[in-house]
Amino acid sequence: MDLLWTISTTLLLCSLLSILWKEFDRRRNRSCYLLDFVCYKPSDDRKLSSELCSDIIVRNKRLSVPDYKFLLKVVVNSGISEETYGPRSIIEGREECPTHDDCVDEVDDCMYRTLDELFLRTGISPIDVDVLVVNVSMFAPSPSLTSRIVNRYRMREDVKNFSLVGMGCSASPIAIDLVNNIFETRKRTLAVVVTSESIAPNWYCGTDKSMMLGNCLFRSGGCSFMLTNDPSLKHRAKMNLKCLVRAHIGANDDAYGCAIQKEDDEGRVGFHLSKSLPKAAVRAFAENLQRLAPKVLPMGELALYVLRGFRHRLWRSKEAKTDAATAARVNFKSGVDHFCLHTGGAAVIDAVGRALGLTNYDMEPARMTLHRWGNTSASSLWYVLGYMEAKKRLRRKDRVLMLSFGAGFKCNSCLWEVLRDLNDGGAWDDCIRAYPPQTLDNPFIEKFGWVKEA
Amino acid sequence: MRAVPLPRFLSSVKLGYLNVVNHLLAFPIIPVMVAVLLQVLELGPDELIAHWRSLGIDTIHALCTIFTVVVVATAYFMSRPRPVYLVDHACFRPPRTFRVPFATFFEHASLVPFFDEKSVRFQVRILESSGLGEETCLPLANRYIPPCPSTEAACAEARLVIFSAIDELIAKTGLKPRDVDILVVNCSLFSPTPSLSAMIVNKYKMRSNIMSFNLSGMGCSAGLISIDLARSLLQAHPNSYALVVSTEIITPNFYAGNQRSMLLPNCLFRMGAAAVLLSNSRREEDRAKYRLLHVVRTHEGADDRAYRCVYEEEDGEGNSGINLSKELMTVAAEALRANITAVGSLVLPVTEQLRFLASLVARRLLGARGGKPYIPDFKRAFEHLCIHAGGRAVIDELQRSLGLPAALVEASRMTLHRFGNTSSSSLWYELAYIEAKGRMRRGDRVWMIGFGSGFKCNSAVWRCLRAPKAPVDGPWSDCIHRYPVHVPEMVKLL
Numbered sequence: 001m002d003l004l005w006t007i008s009t010t011l012l013l014c015s016l017l018s019i020l021w022k023e024f025d026r027r028r029n030r031s032c033y034l035l036d037f038v039c040y041k042p043s044d045d046r047k048l049s050s051e052l053c054s055d056i057i058v059r060n061k062r063l064s065v066p067d068y069k070f071l072l073k074v075v076v077n078s079g080i081s082e083e084t085y086g087p088r089s090i091i092e093g094r095e096e097c098p099t100h101d102d103c104v105d106e107v108d109d110c111m112y113r114t115l116d117e118l119f120l121r122t123g124i125s126p127i128d129v130d131v132l133v134v135n136v137s138m139f140a141p142s143p144s145l146t147s148r149i150v151n152r153y154r155m156r157e158d159v160k161n162f163s164l165v166g167m168g169c170s171a172s173p174i175a176i177d178l179v180n181n182i183f184e185t186r187k188r189t190l191a192v193v194v195t196s197e198s199i200a201p202n203w204y205c206g207t208d209k210s211m212m213l214g215n216c217l218f219r220s221g222g223c224s225f226m227l228t229n230d231p232s233l234k235h236r237a238k239m240n241l242k243c244l245v246r247a248h249i250g251a252n253d254d255a256y257g258c259a260i261q262k263e264d265d266e267g268r269v270g271f272h273l274s275k276s277l278p279k280a281a282v283r284a285f286a287e288n289l290q291r292l293a294p295k296v297l298p299m300g301e302l303a304l305y306v307l308r309g310f311r312h313r314l315w316r317s318k319e320a321k322t323d324a325a326t327a328a329r330v331n332f333k334s335g336v337d338h339f340c341l342h343t344g345g346a347a348v349i350d351a352v353g354r355a356l357g358l359t360n361y362d363m364e365p366a367r368m369t370l371h372r373w374g375n376t377s378a379s380s381l382w383y384v385l386g387y388m389e390a391k392k393r394l395r396r397k398d399r400v401l402m403l404s405f406g407a408g409f410k411c412n413s414c415l416w417e418v419l420r421d422l423n424d425g426g427a428w429d430d431c432i433r434a435y436p437p438q439t440l441d442n443p444f445i446e447k448f449g450w451v452k453e454a
Numbered sequence: 455m456r457a458v459p460l461p462r463f464l465s466s467v468k469l470g471y472l473n474v475v476n477h478l479l480a481f482p483i484i485p486v487m488v489a490v491l492l493q494v495l496e497l498g499p500d501e502l503i504a505h506w507r508s509l510g511i512d513t514i515h516a517l518c519t520i521f522t523v524v525v526v527a528t529a530y531f532m533s534r535p536r537p538v539y540l541v542d543h544a545c546f547r548p549p550r551t552f553r554v555p556f557a558t559f560f561e562h563a564s565l566v567p568f569f570d571e572k573s574v575r576f577q578v579r580i581l582e583s584s585g586l587g588e589e590t591c592l593p594l595a596n597r598y599i600p601p602c603p604s605t606e607a608a609c610a611e612a613r614l615v616i617f618s619a620i621d622e623l624i625a626k627t628g629l630k631p632r633d634v635d636i637l638v639v640n641c642s643l644f645s646p647t648p649s650l651s652a653m654i655v656n657k658y659k660m661r662s663n664i665m666s667f668n669l670s671g672m673g674c675s676a677g678l679i680s681i682d683l684a685r686s687l688l689q690a691h692p693n694s695y696a697l698v699v700s701t702e703i704i705t706p707n708f709y710a711g712n713q714r715s716m717l718l719p720n721c722l723f724r725m726g727a728a729a730v731l732l733s734n735s736r737r738e739e740d741r742a743k744y745r746l747l748h749v750v751r752t753h754e755g756a757d758d759r760a761y762r763c764v765y766e767e768e769d770g771e772g773n774s775g776i777n778l779s780k781e782l783m784t785v786a787a788e789a790l791r792a793n794i795t796a797v798g799s800l801v802l803p804v805t806e807q808l809r810f811l812a813s814l815v816a817r818r819l820l821g822a823r824g825g826k827p828y829i830p831d832f833k834r835a836f837e838h839l840c841i842h843a844g845g846r847a848v849i850d851e852l853q854r855s856l857g858l859p860a861a862l863v864e865a866s867r868m869t870l871h872r873f874g875n876t877s878s879s880s881l882w883y884e885l886a887y888i889e890a891k892g893r894m895r896r897g898d899r900v901w902m903i904g905f906g907s908g909f910k911c912n913s914a915v916w917r918c919l920r921a922p923k924a925p926v927d928g929p930w931s932d933c934i935h936r937y938p939v940h941v942p943e944m945v946k947l948l
Binding site: 101141143154253256259262263267 | 670673
């Protein structure tokens with residue numbers, strides 16, 4: 001009898017322990033660690049000074065003088081420095097007729113240089129990569145960019161590769177979401193993500209103002225990063241993903257059409273940015289924050305927010321406050337230490353900073369990234385992160401929020417926790433000491449000062 | 455950290471070994487249980503009751519044991535990944551006004567200013583022996599003289615094919631667009647910004663927290679890549695619905711040059727789209743048509759020859775097109791061999807696997823004296839086969855190398871005849887053919903094989919849960935009575 005009791009108790013304990021272990025193991029595999037990231041630094045012969053930009057603009061004989069003035073004004077007031085990079089085909093005068101090779105070379109240079117360095121720094125061989133994701137929004141050759149990488153690095157035949165295209169400037173969190181979901185179904189998996197944008201085939205050569213902004217603001221850039229859910233690599237990882245929120249308001253027609261690739265009246269393809277873009281951005285932003293706040297804010301701040309909401313509703317006539325202002329009173333800084341904002345433009349950074357109640361110190365990484373690298377689309381978040389790391393701001397247990405907007409219209413965000421003190425210079429290594437500069441003003445403002453008089 | 459990839463031969467041995475190890479418990483337990491059962495049956499009922507009483511188990515004890523067993527069993531079954539069901543699928547039905555009979559194709563090729571006479575004749579010769587019929591469809595923009603492949607025309611084609619397929623799927627399943635949690639769209643050769651997935655979200659007013667992904671550039675096998683992605687997402691999100699849309703937009707891909715290796719896509723690619731609803735919700739178990747058993751992906755891109763056999767580039771005059779190399783058949787056969795080695799270990803009966811392994815070992819050790827390579831009898835593992843209708847040569851090659859009877863490749867040949875090469879959606883047209891013919895039975899297994907640029911070979915294995923009731927409404931509704939047709943080696947036009 002005693003033996004039977006012992007046996008049955010042991011069985012019960014073993015079964016309970018195995019259930020607990022399964023649950024613990026499942027949660028362990030849910031982790032998504034960022035092992036490392038490498039931002040792309042093109043060669044110096046691809047730098048686009050304001051002077052060079054002006055020459056390129058003038059090459060388009062279809063433009064009238066008011067158009068030149070408008071474009072130069074955009075360039076001069078963009079907050080972009082003389083150090084940003086453009087594709088070789090545009091610098092060499094082939095912006096209106098880039099060859100397929102021009103486009104492929106532009107993306108290859110970014111992908112291969114960053115991947116070479118990533119594999120070198122992490123010491124991990126390409127053969128060990130299980131998942132490969134590439135996102136380049138506006139260029140999709142056959143075979144895909146993922147196949148180009150598989151070929152070059154001789155990856156395994158069972159590598160799961162995904163080529164995300166057309167997903168806009170907010171594609172980085174989308175790629176992370178894809179990898180994170182695969183991590184939930186597979187143990188000890190290693191993923192490499194490459195994010196970049198293709199500018200060469202997308203130069204707009206018409207006269208529609210709403211489509212010319214893209215020409216002025218987008219710059220060459222990219223990033224490769226490595227993710228894993230292998231707990232044995234945790235000690236080498238830089239950050240751990242805590243949560244990810246995607247908001248897609250494409251159901252609204254205005255939001256869908258506010259940033260869209262289409263033909264102008266003369267049949268030339270360009271990327272149209274409409275006047276309703278800021279409104280769509282605000283809506284998507286609010287949608288994202290609503291779902292992000294409970295995951296990011298500490299309990300105290302959430303309780304305060306709820307109480308303020310009640311008070312606002314009860315005393316509505318006495319307090320005529322807008323939604324944006326209410327949002328500003330939610331103190332995101334209570335749950336987040338660093339903010340990686342998408343460098344869509346100076347106005348975007350300022351607007352988002354105001355909405356979140358951020359100081360100049362908080363917005364400095366994004367502003368400096370816009371200044372040094374321009375709008376590099378989906379990879380801009382990584383340059384901002386690189387700035388923070390180069391400035392030695394990232395300390396163990398700090399929380400970093402990445403926030404980006406993109407065509408569709410989407411607002412995607414993800415929260416990371418820093419696992420150890422970080423101090424790599426990365427792509428900022430050679431210039432971080434010069435930042436922040438005394439002034440962000442364009443040095444050619446005097447030369448092109450006449451545009452302000454127009 | 456991880457091993458260097460094994461040569462193919464050792465991969466098969468490793469897979470066999472893994473199978474044995476994975477089911478290691480089954481090997482000793484089954485004989486033991488059989489022996490115990492025989493012993494128990496030998497005893498009479500009285501003796502059994504006497505044995506039971508002698509153990510002195512009281513009620514509480516018995517209850518505890520039963521409780522333990524129930525808890526463990528529940529936890530085990532709940533922790534297993536939920537099955538992925540295919541609720542239903544729908545294909546785009548091209549209107550008759552889009553038809554391009556051979557004579558129309560020839561006339562158009564002769565009238566446009568790009569092609570020299572040799573190129574026109576070459577394209578017609580390809581068409582004559584392509585296995586395509588007279589009812590395949592091209593978008594209107596490609597039929598203008600000259601074609602006008604604008605972004606607007608491409609978007610119009612995308613809206614037509616994709617929305618038709620989704621509308622039909624909604625009508626068949628009663629799906630509410632706001633219930634879609636996951637959206638995966640693949641279209642290889644047309645990728646606007648915002649993506650086609652954003653276009654679908656906009657049209658059907660889907661939720662703001664939808665997980666949408668847009669894959670592009672991934673070739674004709676991208677349909678199964680999308681299924682694989684949807685499956686991974688469903689496994690991470692219980693009780694969800696995934697809408698997978700596979701298509702190829704033909705409008706922007708008209709090749710306007712004279713290089714022969716780049717003229718083939720003009721001749722073979724045709725309009726098509728498919729929308730598939732997947733779910734892992736328990737509610738759908740009652741009406742789902744199929745259950746997804748396996749997805750196996752193989753990427754041969756590490757081999758330069760395979761990588762370059764389907765390659766987008768510019769010809770000498772700057773015209774962009776897809777270059778198909780002469781080694782395509784060989785590369786396809788090798789990619790298939792790699793893929794079926796992996797699939798075979800998952801689906802073939804043990805006897806077939808052992809025979810295949812033995813043949814492999816013999817050939818390895820004894821060389822050619824080891825005998826001819828044993829081709830596993832895949833008819834024992836599948837009742838139906840859907841091979842990507844890439845072209846007649848591909849289907850012929852596969853039929854030959856796998857030793858398949860004509861009946862198993864009929865769906866592929868007839869789809870190629872009626873719809874042409876619709877790229878990633880062709881597998882769904884083939885499945886619709888098998889259903890329309892009333893051949894699908896409950897319990898039947900379907901093997902889908904897709905090939906594409908990269909070079910990739912992807913497979914999916916489905917089990918039929920519910921045979922569709924005849925007459926089946928689908929892209930074959932108006933013409934299934936005419937099929938199968940005999941497709942001659944050559945249809946002479948000129």
